[in-house]
Amino acid sequence: MKKHFVGEKAEKTVYAILAIATFFLAWAFITTFTAAGETTPGPVEVLKLLVDSFFEPIGRFTLYGHLYYSIRRVLVGYVVAAVLGIIVGIAMGTSRYAEAIIKPIFELIRPIPPIAWIPLVILWFGVGELPKYAIIFIGSFTNVTLNAYTGAQRVDPTLIGCAKMLGTSDRDIFLRVVLPSSLPQIFAGMQVALSTAWMAVLAAEMIGAQEGCGWIILRGSDTTNIPLVLVGMVVIGVVGLLLATIMRMAERRLCSWNRMDV
Amino acid sequence: MEQNGRIDHSIISLEHVSKRFESAGRVKEVVNDVSLEVKENEFVVLFGPGQCGKTTMINLIAGLEPASGGTVTVDGKKVEGPGADRGVVYQTTALFPFCTVMGNVEFGPKSRGIDKKTRRERAQYFINLVGLEGFEKSYPNQLSGGMRQRVGIARAYCNDPKVMLMDEPFGHLDAQTRYMMEEELEKIWQKEKRTVVFVTNNIEEAIYLADRIILLTNCPTSIKEEYIVDLPRPRSYVDPEFLKLRKTILDNTEETL
Structure with a gap:
């Protein structure tokens, strides 16, 4: 049985901080002492702009406003994708017919990047918030579905037989055996999907957006404001990290039975 | 209980039950014409060589597998699928x-x-x-x-459940724990009387627990012999009667090929 000591956790945190500090130092070093500095702003400049943008608006909003819009878009698209993905994935994993019908279509659509859907999504949903949700949805749906599918497929058939012997209805077997059995796998998929959903925010905000973290990058790109581009990138990186951490905490809580070191 | 015009005190009844598995065009006969009656609150042990089809017999009574021939009846109802009137304890625990x-x-x-x-x-x-x-x-x-x-x-x-089906429940345990669990199970069964069909390939376990031991042949399995164990409980593994029965049964047991 593996044991986690408090010391080990603190040690990990120290390493994480050191690694990030080294990254910023390397960035600062390269932009100060090499030719890269002529085109690329250093970390100090970017961080200064980042802090400023919490108070000074970029376009219509300060950074708070942009964060609000981006996170809202990602969460709406992501939650819909997660719920549908879990249902479709488990259906694929438990029913031979569902698998035979859905899987080929899925494998066909899967490699198409979210950005490629932009023209169609605009045709279908216009340029409001809906197409942005749709792009995020496309960016995260496949990962949730495929993982839920794998999870449901791997459910121990003895457990299903056992539940049947205990008089459990099919509906309860789904809710109380298949679903919890697949949960670790579902979480793995949701974790990846949250990253890809957040990645798709740039594509989503290419559709007539006036705000958002992706839009900051586009705005910086349009106005050749490279520090602004980097601010957008840093914000996306940090928020992505926070979202992933929250997901991991949720997983720890819900799948505690799956770990030895409870 | 009066049924089909005959007196029937048994709670589990297998009538000419057989089971064949077919895969890739090959037919494998696993259970061959087994008829067996188990009385209410009786502790019956199915004892036989490894891989002889004991687990398949449990699955047939449980309704987890359909019989290829014959009928399985539990508490007067024909077994047609899994049901809560039969409790199963698995070798793998399946918790x-x-x-x-x-x-x-x-x-x-x-x-x-x-x-x-x-x-x-x-x-x-x-x-x-x-x-x-x-x-x-x-x-x-x-x-x-x-x-x-x-x-x-x-x-x-x-x-x-009306009946308990135990499929080598202690098969994965170390010898020490196994003895302890056999004693525990007997105590529990004394307290909560239930019809038990217990599968094992361990002769001491069989004699320690059983009211009646059904000795099975190699695959395709059928009933070779039956032994009533009427030693007083709790039994001792070194009681001369225990050892004598052990020898009788082992002498009659087919070796696993």
């Missing part, structure tokens, strides 16, 4: 890893819509009976092999 000990034990009653207070009380009774008081909130992966199988037994009992 729900995502449920606590309490969650596992109350799984059956919860499935059958029994209200929380009643089923909790009942589950607690069986958790205590198998000696797991204080482990209600533990998950299976936090328990030892013997403790897990105790949960398996409590879970089967808690659902109040």
Whole structure:
């Protein structure tokens, strides 16, 4: 049985901080002492702009406003994708017919990047918030579905037989055996999907957006404001990290039975 | 009980049951024309060489596999699929890893819509009976092999089945734990009388627990012999009568090929 000591956790945190500090130092070093500095702003400049943008608006909003819009878009698209993905994935994993019908279509659509859907999504949903949700949805749906599918497929058939012997209805077997059995796998998929959903925010905000973290990058790109581009990138990186951490905490809580070191 | 014009005291009845598996065009005969009657509250052990089809017989009674021929009847009803009137204890324990000990034990009653207070009380009774008081909130992966199988037994009992089907429940345990569990099981069975069909390939276990031992042949399995064990309980593994029976049965047991 593996044991986690408090010391080990603190040690990990120290390493994480050191690694990030080294990254910023390397960035600062390269932009100060090499030719890269002529085109690329250093970390100090970017961080200064980042802090400023919490108070000074970029376009219509300060950074708070942009964060609000981006996170809202990602969460709406992501939650819909997660719920549908879990249902479709488990259906694929438990029913031979569902698998035979859905899987080929899925494998066909899967490699198409979210950005490629932009023209169609605009045709279908216009340029409001809906197409942005749709792009995020496309960016995260496949990962949730495929993982839920794998999870449901791997459910121990003895457990299903056992539940049947205990008089459990099919509906309860789904809710109380298949679903919890697949949960670790579902979480793995949701974790990846949250990253890809957040990645798709740039594509989503290419559709007539006036705000958002992706839009900051586009705005910086349009106005050749490279520090602004980097601010957008840093914000996306940090928020992505926070979202992933929250997901991991949720997983720890819900799948505690799956770990030895409870 | 009067049935089909004949007196029938048995709760489990197998009539000319056979089972064939077909895969890739090849037919494998596993159970060959087995007829068996088990009386209410009787402890019957199916004893036979490894791989002879004992587990298949349990699965046929459980309804987890359909019989290829003949009929299986439990408590007057023909077995046509899984059902809560038969409790199964698995060799692999088959506990729900995502449920606590309490969650596992109350799984059956919860499935059958029994209200929380009643089923909790009942589950607690069986958790205590198998000696797991204080482990209600533990998950299976936090328990030892013997403790897990105790949960398996409590879970089967808690659902109040008519008959218990135990498929080599102690097969994965070390020798020491195995002896302990055999004693425990006997105590539990004395307290909570139930019809038990118990599968094993361990002769001491068979004689220690059984009212009646059904000796099976190699695959395709059929009944070779029956032995009534009327030694007083709890039995001693070194009692001369015990050892004599052990020799008689072993001499008659086919060797696994």
